[in-house]
Amino acid sequence: AHLARIDAVDEKVHAFLHVDREGALAQARAVDESRARGEELGPLAGVPLALKDIFTTEGVPTTVGSKILEGWVPPYDATVTKRLKAAGVVILGKTNMDEFAMGSSTENSAFGPTGNPWDLTRIPGGSGGGSAAALASFQAPLAIGTDTGGSIRQPASVTGTVGVKPTYGGVSRYGMVAFSSSLDQGGPCARTVLDAALLHEAIAGHDPLDSTSIEASVPPVVEAARTGSVAGLRVGVVRELRGEGFQQGVLNRFDESVELLRGLGATIVELSCPSFDKALAAYYLIAPSECSSNLARFDAMRYGLRVGDDGTRSAEEVTSLTRESGFGPEVKRRIMLGTYALSSGYYDAYYGSAQKVRTLVARDFGRAFEQVDVVVSPTTPTTAFPIGERVDDPMAMYLADLCTIPVNLAGNAAMSLPCGLADEDGLPVGLQIIAPAMADDRLYRVGAAVE
Ligand code: GLN
Numbered sequence: 018a019h020l021a022r023i024d025a026v027d028e029k030v031h032a033f034l035h036v037d038r039e040g041a042l043a044q045a046r047a048v049d050e051s052r053a054r055g056e057e058l059g060p061l062a063g064v065p066l067a068l069k070d071i072f073t074t075e076g077v078p079t080t081v082g083s084k085i086l087e088g089w090v091p092p093y094d095a096t097v098t099k100r101l102k103a104a105g106v107v108i109l110g111k112t113n114m115d116e117f118a119m120g121s122s123t124e125n126s127a128f129g130p131t132g133n134p135w136d137l138t139r140i141p142g143g144s145g146g147g148s149a150a151a152l153a154s155f156q157a158p159l160a161i162g163t164d165t166g167g168s169i170r171q172p173a174s175v176t177g178t179v180g181v182k183p184t185y186g187g188v189s190r191y192g193m194v195a196f197s198s199s200l201d202q203g204g205p206c207a208r209t210v211l212d213a214a215l216l217h218e219a220i221a222g223h224d225p226l227d228s229t230s231i232e233a234s235v236p237p238v239v240e241a242a243r244t245g246s247v248a249g250l251r252v253g254v255v256r257e258l259r260g261e262g263f264q265q266g267v268l269n270r271f272d273e274s275v276e277l278l279r280g281l282g283a284t285i286v287e288l289s290c291p292s293f294d295k296a297l298a299a300y301y302l303i304a305p306s307e308c309s310s311n312l313a314r315f316d317a318m319r320y321g322l323r324v325g326d327d328g329t330r331s332a333e334e335v336t337s338l339t340r341e342s343g344f345g346p347e348v349k350r351r352i353m354l355g356t357y358a359l360s361s362g363y364y365d366a367y368y369g370s371a372q373k374v375r376t377l378v379a380r381d382f383g384r385a386f387e388q389v390d391v392v393v394s395p396t397t398p399t400t401a402f403p404i405g406e407r408v409d410d411p412m413a414m415y416l417a418d419l420c421t422i423p424v425n426l427a428g429n430a431a432m433s434l435p436c437g438l439a440d441e442d443g444l445p446v447g448l449q450i451i452a453p454a455m456a457d458d459r460l461y462r463v464g465a466a467v468e
Pocket residue numbers: 118119120121143144163164165166167168169196304418
């Protein structure tokens with residue numbers, strides 16, 4: 018049924034870069050056979066899923082939305098892919114994304130943009146717009162995204178779906194193509210809080226193949242999603258995450274959500290986190306710096322595209338030509354910014370200062386969580402904007418992640434879930450819930466209560 022749905026609508030939506038029809042049917046049959054044998058199956062066995070094209074899949078192309086990986090077929094599965102398969106999940110295909118997960122609209126994909134199912138002339142968010150659009154257009158009930166600065170939560174917000182960035186280290190990064198390793202985190206996307214929790218549980222947990230993977234048991238997210246209560250909980254509203262320039266309809270739905278929480282028995286506490294004002298600037302030094310280092314591996318020798326290798330050019334020239342035509346403009350901008358920020362003489366002024374801001378942001382969160390159990394905010398300042406509106410204005414594009422980026426800098430867990438439609442345009446608004454590291458279950462408890 019889901020493959021038929023893809024055939025019917027994806028020409029318009031363009032959520033998928035690759036549909037793995039045979040693989041999906043084979044997995045579905047295998048699940049059916051185990052059921053027939055009377056084997057015990059997990060809650061997600063046989064459930065279809067859309068996988069962001071940043072996770073390696075053995076024998077199935079993985080592009081990361083870039084031309085530079087053209088023709089590359091990974092010889093191994095990412096840990097997330099492996100765990101999905103082990104849970105009996107049916108992977109329908111790989112979803113569209115901003116190239117190397119750099120963007121907030123999916124317009125930076127080398128393979129063309131994805132439309133927002135609510136209004137195809139608008140962006141579905143990014144970088145994981147394909148995964149969110151697949152959910153919102155009912156092409157898949159589950160999806161996987163990655164969130165470096167908001168790429169799970171902002172697409173969830175603008176498509177009226179649920180997206181969770183787990184605690185940093187909660188889900189393995191092995192086989193997830195690196196953008197900014199100290200910020201990148203894979204996580205679940207779904208249409209309900211409970212579905213997200215079931216998926217979270219399936220992919221999370223320690224992995225010896227990822228040195229930053231946390232060695233602790235997975236927080237009880239499914240139990241929390243089934244409980245769904247906020248009675249007696251202290252909920253913080255941060256002044257800096259509800260600022261100027263926010264769309265009025267977004268603020269209206271947010272304020273109503275806060276009142277709903279109060280009505281359900283939560284105590285609302287007003288807070289200030291002064292360093293959050295500098296978080297975006299720090300992120301746009303740290304993420305490009307790590308990107309410039311991570312993307313050095315695309316040298317035309319190891320993976321995918323190779324341009325100009327005709328026997329007359331040196332390896333260095335082939336590398337340059339390949340990177341020149343293989344990377345898109347936003348990726349090049351980030352590599353240049355990062356290379357500059359890390360260069361000797363500028364390192365302390367830029368990268369060093371950004372790391373100090375990062376510490377201050379984490380301390381602000383630390384102080385906040387002494388007073389409250391969770392923090393709430395709008396997920397993103399506006400609803401889905403028209404395709405093309407911000408492509409020539411990177412600063413406007415970067416603002417989409419104003420409320421999500423502090424969470425990545427501190428390594429906390431956060432969820433975006435729908436909280437209604439904006440008055441001006443009737444488009445979905447997202448509520449962000451933030452919890453301390455390793456308290457991911459609180460997101461699900463609160464999310465299920467207000468869903
Ligand atoms: N939009 C942000 C960026 O462009 C975040 C992307 C992400 O979370 N992968 O870097």
